[in-house]
Amino acid sequence: MRASLRINPIACEAHGLCAELLPELIRLDDWGYPIIDESEVPADLIGLARRTVDACPTLAVLLDEA
Amino acid sequence: MSVGDGGHHGLPRLLAGLEPGGGAITLSAHARVHGPLPNIAPHQLIEEVERSGLRGRGGADFPTARKLRAVADRRRVGPLIVNGSETEPASAKDRLLLGRLPHLVLDGAVLAAQAVGASEVIVKVGDGALDALRALDGAISVRDSDRVRISVVAGPEGYVSGEESAVVHYLNSQVAKPTLVPPRPFERGYRGRPTLIQNPETLAQLALVARFGSRWYRELGTVADPGSALVTITGAVRAPGVYELAFGTSMSDLLAAAGGPSEPLQALLVGGYFGTWVDASAAVGLRLAREDLRSVDCSLGSGVLIALGESACGLHESARVITYLAEQSAGQCGPCVYGLRAIADTVAALASGVAHAGERDRVLRWAQEIRGRGACHHPDGAVRFVESALRVFGGDIESHRRGRCGARPAGLPLGETALAPPRLGASERPAARTRRRVAR
Ligand SMILES: Cc1cc2nc3c(=O)[nH]c(=O)nc-3n(C[C@H](O)[C@H](O)[C@H](O)COP(=O)(O)O)c2cc1C
Ligand code: SF4
Numbered sequence: 001m002r003a004s005l006r007i008n009p010i011a012c013e014a015h016g017l018c019a020e021l022l023p024e025l026i027r028l029d030d031w032g033y034p035i036i037d038e039s040e041v042p043a044d045l046i047g048l049a050r051r052t053v054d055a056c057p058t059l060a061v062l063l064d065e066a
Numbered sequence: 067m068s069v070g071d072g073g074h075h076g077l078p079r080l081l082a083g084l085e086p087g088g089g090a091i092t093l094s095a096h097a098r099v100h101g102p103l104p105n106i107a108p109h110q111l112i113e114e115v116e117r118s119g120l121r122g123r124g125g126a127d128f129p130t131a132r133k134l135r136a137v138a139d140r141r142r143v144g145p146l147i148v149n150g151s152e153t154e155p156a157s158a159k160d161r162l163l164l165g166r167l168p169h170l171v172l173d174g175a176v177l178a179a180q181a182v183g184a185s186e187v188i189v190k191v192g193d194g195a196l197d198a199l200r201a202l203d204g205a206i207s208v209r210d211s212d213r214v215r216i217s218v219v220a221g222p223e224g225y226v227s228g229e230e231s232a233v234v235h236y237l238n239s240q241v242a243k244p245t246l247v248p249p250r251p252f253e254r255g256y257r258g259r260p261t262l263i264q265n266p267e268t269l270a271q272l273a274l275v276a277r278f279g280s281r282w283y284r285e286l287g288t289v290a291d292p293g294s295a296l297v298t299i300t301g302a303v304r305a306p307g308v309y310e311l312a313f314g315t316s317m318s319d320l321l322a323a324a325g326g327p328s329e330p331l332q333a334l335l336v337g338g339y340f341g342t343w344v345d346a347s348a349a350v351g352l353r354l355a356r357e358d359l360r361s362v363d364c365s366l367g368s369g370v371l372i373a374l375g376e377s378a379c380g381l382h383e384s385a386r387v388i389t390y391l392a393e394q395s396a397g398q399c400g401p402c403v404y405g406l407r408a409i410a411d412t413v414a415a416l417a418s419g420v421a422h423a424g425e426r427d428r429v430l431r432w433a434q435e436i437r438g439r440g441a442c443h444h445p446d447g448a449v450r451f452v453e454s455a456l457r458v459f460g461g462d463i464e465s466h467r468r469g470r471c472g473a474r475p476a477g478l479p480l481g482e483t484a485l486a487p488p489r490l491g492a493s494e495r496p497a498a499r500t501r502r503r504v505a506r
Contacts, residue, residue: 008246009399010441029435030408033400 003041003065005049007034012060021052034061073278075285079294080270081310083167090201093208096169103173103211104277108181112138115272117280119292123159124149124228124265125340125368127356130272136252137182137262144259145186146179146214147237147251150198150266151221151228152191154338154368155390155479159296159308160266164191164198167270168205172216174269177276179214182262187216190233192223225339225394229442230263232396243396244442267296267369287313291355295369299324301476302331302375315354320371329375333458335478337367339387340447342454343380363454372478379473381417381462384455388413390480391448402445405436409452419466426456426463 005025007018014032024045026034041049041063053061074082083091083099091099106114116131137143148171152160163171175187191198202218209216219237226232227242234255236242255261264272271293275283284292291313297320300306304325311320317334321327331346342364344352352358359365374380392406412429415421433449440446465471 007439008441009401009439010246012400014400029401029405030432031400031404033404033439035435035439 001043001065003046003049003063004039005036005041006039006062006064007036008060008062009033011058013058015057017055017057018052018061021055022048025049026052073274073282077286077294077312078310079274079286080163080167080170080267080296081308083170085166088166090166090168090204093169093205096167100170100173100274101277103176106177106276108138108183111177111181111272111276114280115275118275118283119280119290120268120271120275120283122265123267123271123295123369124230125154125338127365127367130264130268133252133262133264134178134182137184137260140252140260142259143183144256144261145188146175146182146184147233147256147261147263148175148187148189148266148269149228149230149233149263150189150191150195151223151233152195153223153225153228154340154370155225156300156338156370156372157298157368159298159369161195161198162296162308163266163270164189164195165201168198168201169209170270170273171266172202172205172209172212174271174273174276175216175264176212176214178262178264178269178272184262185214187214188237188256189216189218190237191218191220192227193220194223195220224396225391226396226442226444229444231442233263234261243398244444246441288353288355290357295354295366297354297366297369297371299371299373301335301371301373301478302328302378303373304328311354313354317349317352317354317371320354321373327373327375329377331373332376332378333374333380335370335372335374336364338370338372339391339451340443341365341367341370342450343374343384343458344454345458346374363450374476377474378476379417379462379471380455380459381413381466382471382473383476383478384452384459385410385414385417386480387478388448388452388455391444391451395444396442399440399445401436401439405432405439406445406448408432409436409449413452413455416463417466417471419469419471423463423467426460429456 018034019026019028053063112134120130122128150164179187206216221236222242229244231244232242234251235245251261287293294310294312298308309323333343334349344362389410392410395402409432412425436445
């Protein structure tokens with residue numbers, strides 16, 4: 001199974017929780033908005049990625065699981 | 067019916083029907099120039115468009131047949147939308163087509179609508195495009211044999227409002243801002259239906275392919291880039307205006323078409339404000355062809371070519387443009403809002419000599435970081451422009467730091483379009499330029 005992570009930039013309000021919960025995949029830019037360098041989520045991080053999706057206050061983290 | 071032949075050979079093609087005097091062509095004159103609207107089966111039209119190699123002329127350069135197919139394969143297809151927004155400030159080609167040759171665009175729209183199973187055409191134009199609105203109203207009122215209904219919607223003119231999801235969003239809910247894609251308009255567009263949205267020039271070209279066939283279409287241009295294109299040539303040329311040229315034409319012939327440079331040139335901006343600066347010496351050897359343009363990280367984009375004379379300052383002009391692009395952000399996405407503003411402020415500081423040359427690296431890092439992080443491609447186009455500006459004019463940063471910039475403003479058009487209603491010339495060119503106030 002493949003999972004890929006993306007941000008809905010319209011919904012994102014730079015709360016920054018995602019980078020705290022998932023620093024392996026998400027870092028913040030100079031204004032606090034998330035940067036995802038590698039969108040593919042390794043199998044061992046999928047659980048954490050799902051939790052990050054749920055934690056975002058504006059539901060801006062999207063996990064496409066195919 | 068078999069498609070093919072009967073078209074005139076050589077140029078002009080699209081602009082063949084332009085009337086002297088500046089008015090919109092009548093339906094009967096249009097039929098005299100191009101012949102009647104062909105009766106062509108949907109699958110046959112799509113195949114012919116595919117063979118022609120036609121690509122979208124709104125900037126994204128996407129193969130038109132693939133878009134047609136993607137919508138034709140779906141059910142409950144929504145209206146075909148003609149994206150006549152033409153929000154690129156220097157561009158004048160779509161307004162020229164809609165204002166002077168509306169029947170050619172409407173022919174293409176009707177044919178494309180039938181090919182994908184759409185029962186309606188909506189033409190969206192900027193609410194300041196009065197000549198286009200007038201010509202469309204007149205044209206629609208005399209077209210009585212179309213099997214699809216045609217309507218016109220005028221909307222806001224901001225740069226981003228021409229992006230396709232913003233056009234659909236505007237038609238759906240009067241908000242001219244992009245939406246998160248996917249779903250793209252061809253999946254879920256107007257009222258949730260699969261929606262084909264095309265640039266007016268794309269449709270005008272399609273109307274000719276439908277009449278005269280792909281073999282005729284390929285008589286001009288190169289194998290990879292067949293046909294002709296409308297190019298708005300402006301800046302330091304003697305006769306700025308919209309010209310129809312064959313793909314494969316050299317840059318120097320393009321400039322010659324616009325009367326030649328009005329002073330020695332330092333650079334060309336190819337593709338409008340999402341485009342790239344190319345040093346004049348590197349540009350003259352290029353042809354209007356994707357392979358040539360790609361070799362210098364360019365594309366034809368919206369078909370705008372701006373010549374920058376030696377007397378102007380590329381850094382200053384670029385700072386003005388990126389400031390404009392930053393202001394044009396739809397204000398929805400953090401990286402676009404804050405990133406473009408920071409980049410614009412820093413480029414402006416570099417141009418006025420108050421920033422350290424090292425700030426340039428910060429701009430390049432920001433540019434890399436914000437690419438791909440907006441809901442739409444606005445930030446991507448803007449940073450592409452900035453990167454090319456620093457590549458081509460970066461050498462001037464040091465001299466600006468030392469206070470040396472004796473350049474004259476070139477006045478690249480910003481905000482609302484700078485080209486007045488065109489008059490007929492060797493090709494088609496604007497009589498004068500009016501510039502409206504630009505908020506800075
Ligand atoms: C910020 C932005 C602004 C755009 N403005 C226009 C426009 O004014 N007119 C246009 O035809 N396409 C514009 N586009 C491109 C459209 O999204 C779309 O690709 C095009 O209308 C599709 O038509 P085509 O395939 O015939 O080129 C813009 C794209 C972006 C990212
Ligand atoms: S990227 Fe910029 S212009 Fe595009 S939707 Fe987001 S804020 Fe608007």
